[in-house]
Amino acid sequence: MQTGTSRFPRTSLGSRKVKWFGSSCSRGILLNEPPGGSVWRNPAAWAKRRQKAGCPICRRGRPRDVVAVLSASWASAPSRAPLPGYVAVVAKRHVVEPFELSASSRHAFWEDVMLVAKALSDLLSPAKMNYELHGNTIPHLHVHVYPRYVDDPFVGGPIDPRRASFVRTRDELLRIRRAIRDASMRARRRQSSRR
Numbered sequence: 001m002q003t004g005t006s007r008f009p010r011t012s013l014g015s016r017k018v019k020w021f022g023s024s025c026s027r028g029i030l031l032n033e034p035p036g037g038s039v040w041r042n043p044a045a046w047a048k049r050r051q052k053a054g055c056p057i058c059r060r061g062r063p064r065d066v067v068a069v070l071s072a073s074w075a076s077a078p079s080r081a082p083l084p085g086y087v088a089v090v091a092k093r094h095v096v097e098p099f100e101l102s103a104s105s106r107h108a109f110w111e112d113v114m115l116v117a118k119a120l121s122d123l124l125s126p127a128k129m130n131y132e133l134h135g136n137t138i139p140h141l142h143v144h145v146y147p148r149y150v151d152d153p154f155v156g157g158p159i160d161p162r163r164a165s166f167v168r169t170r171d172e173l174l175r176i177r178r179a180i181r182d183a184s185m186r187a188r189r190r191q192s193s194r195r
Contacts, residue, residue, distance in 0.1 A: 039137055050139045052094040057140045063090045067177040068116075070184055072108035075116050077176050079168050082161035083154070085124045085147035087176065089113045096139040111187075113143050119183035120147050123175065130159065 040046040048054035057063055067087070068075040076088040091109050095101055101109060117129045126147035133143045146159055154160065168176075 039139075046139070050096055055094055055140050056138055057090060057142075058094050063088065063142070067173060068180040068184065070112040070115065070180075072105060073112040075112075075180050077168075077173055079170075079173065080165050081168060082159050082165060083146050083148070083152055084166050084168065084172075085120045085126065085176065086166075087116050087120060087145045087180070089116050089143045089145060091141035093141075095141050096135055098133070098141060101141075109141070113145065115183050115187055116180055117145050119179040120145060120176070122183070123179040132159070 039049055049056070052058045062074055063076040065076045065078040066074045067077045070089075073092055074090045076090055077086065089109075089112055091101070093101065093105060098106055098109065113131070117131070120126070121129055124147045127150050128148040130146040130148050131143055132146070133141075135141065144159075148154075
């Protein structure tokens, strides 16, 4: 397969494209919360969510749809996603901004993001990997990792998770889980051999 040439609506994972006008990416994918816009428009609600006790991810204990537990994060891959291969990498530590992490924790988090991106790239052979970090709705550090394809529905513009979605099968999610797990095991072996 030539890099980035998967044909929609079928992908190299076989996902089916569907119209889905559900909640926004971080609300729907990480927590299945109802839509409602950026919480920071309401300063009191925003201040509450910024605290660990008010954070929806921390209250739940972890994000939904976890497919891998990494050193500094969880990898979350819901069955409905904006693009095939989509994964959210969610920090285990409650911080809003990456700079709030200590240097070693920040390094570990970004290593996890890169591990997930490389695993997805090896599995899916996309044209490009995209990374989005917002936190406008859920103030808990997370990065959206999107494999992009030459004919994906967002070519020439930003990804809009409200516009279209893909439904992934259990087998497709298992392949993503295995790819991330195998990449994590290889990384641990490399670290062990350096010691």
